[in-house]
Amino acid sequence: MFMKMEFNKMLRGFSLSVAVILLLSSSAFAAIGQAEGFSIGAMNMVQRVGGAGWAEGGNLVMVGHSQKVHTAGTAAIQKETGILFQGAKAFGICGVTKIQQNASVDGLQSQLVVPGKHGFQAQGQNLTVGLDNVVRKTGGIGGASGAQGFIGGQKQTLVTPSGTGTNSQFVGAAQFASVSGGPGSNVVVNNSLDVQMGQSQIITGNYVPPKPKPPCYPK
Numbered sequence: 001m002f003m004k005m006e007f008n009k010m011l012r013g014f015s016l017s018v019a020v021i022l023l024l025s026s027s028a029f030a031a032i033g034q035a036e037g038f039s040i041g042a043m044n045m046v047q048r049v050g051g052a053g054w055a056e057g058g059n060l061v062m063v064g065h066s067q068k069v070h071t072a073g074t075a076a077i078q079k080e081t082g083i084l085f086q087g088a089k090a091f092g093i094c095g096v097t098k099i100q101q102n103a104s105v106d107g108l109q110s111q112l113v114v115p116g117k118h119g120f121q122a123q124g125q126n127l128t129v130g131l132d133n134v135v136r137k138t139g140g141i142g143g144a145s146g147a148q149g150f151i152g153g154q155k156q157t158l159v160t161p162s163g164t165g166t167n168s169q170f171v172g173a174a175q176f177a178s179v180s181g182g183p184g185s186n187v188v189v190n191n192s193l194d195v196q197m198g199q200s201q202i203i204t205g206n207y208v209p210p211k212p213k214p215p216c217y218p219k
Contacts, residue, residue: 031115032071036078037108038063044086044101044148050140054091059084063152075159076111082152088135092142095183099146100134109156109167123158124200127169133191135177143180149173162203169197 040063046055066079088099109125135144153170177189 031119032069032074032076032113033111034067034069034076034078035108035110036065036067036080037106038065038080038082039107040082040084040103040105042084042086042101042103044088044146045099046088046090046144046146047096047098048090048092048142048144049096050094052093054089056087056089058087060086072115073161074113075157076113077158078109078111078154078156080107080109080152080154082107082150084148084150084152086146086148088144088146090142090144092137092140092144095140095142096136096138097140097142097144097179098134098136099144100132100136101146101148102130102132103148103150104128104130105150105152107152107154109154111156111158113158113160118204120202120204121158121160121162121165122200122202123156123165123167124198125154125156125167125169126198127152127154127171127195128197129171129173129193129195131173131175131191131193133175133177133189135179135189136187137179137181138186139183141182143178145176145178147174147176149175158201165201165203167199167201169199171195171197 042059046057048055062083064081069076086101090097107127111123113121135146151172155168158165175191179187
């Protein structure tokens with residue numbers, strides 16, 4: 001039977017920001033520009049000190065957004081989705097068991113079409129993921145475990161009279177660690193993961209708007 005628990009601590013938090021920007025002129029053959037992005041910052045700490053007891057905690061956040069523009073034979077489409085999760089548990093008698101999890105995810109993509117003989121088309125996207133998972137047990141009897149991961153991606157498509165361009169990125173990353181031991185043990189697991197992805201496309205001088213048709217008059 002567990003003795004009185006002297007210290008049991010769970011600390012969870014995450015921040016999320018999503019930006020969607022759409023710029024579209026009212027002219028029939030105007031420039032089109034759009035951008036969207038998201039940023040996730042998450043921290044999950046579970047700690048047990050002295051006595052007998054257990055603690056557990058976690059974070060779960062899902063993001064998803066998209067935008068689309070159609071005008072004058074041109075279409076610009078963007079979409080981003082992702083899921084971030086964190087989970088940890090510590091248990092034991094005496095000693096210290098601790099899990100510290102930190103995660104950051106940033107996604108951004110943009111598109112631009114400038115019509116005309118000397119105009120250009122451009123699109124690009126970036127996706128970065130950073131995960132850190134530290135599991136520690138010092139003294140006492142017990143153990144600790146922690147897992148976190150992110151799955152997500154983004155896609156953009158640009159369609160003009162000159163052709164079609166598509167960019168897409170996807171990433172799946174996960175970390176897991178578990179420790180256990182007796183009164184004299186001192187064990188640490190430190191996982192660190194960083195992913196950076198980016199791509200872009202630029203086409204110049206290939207977009208020529210069609211000439212306006214002359215007005216039709218009834219006979």
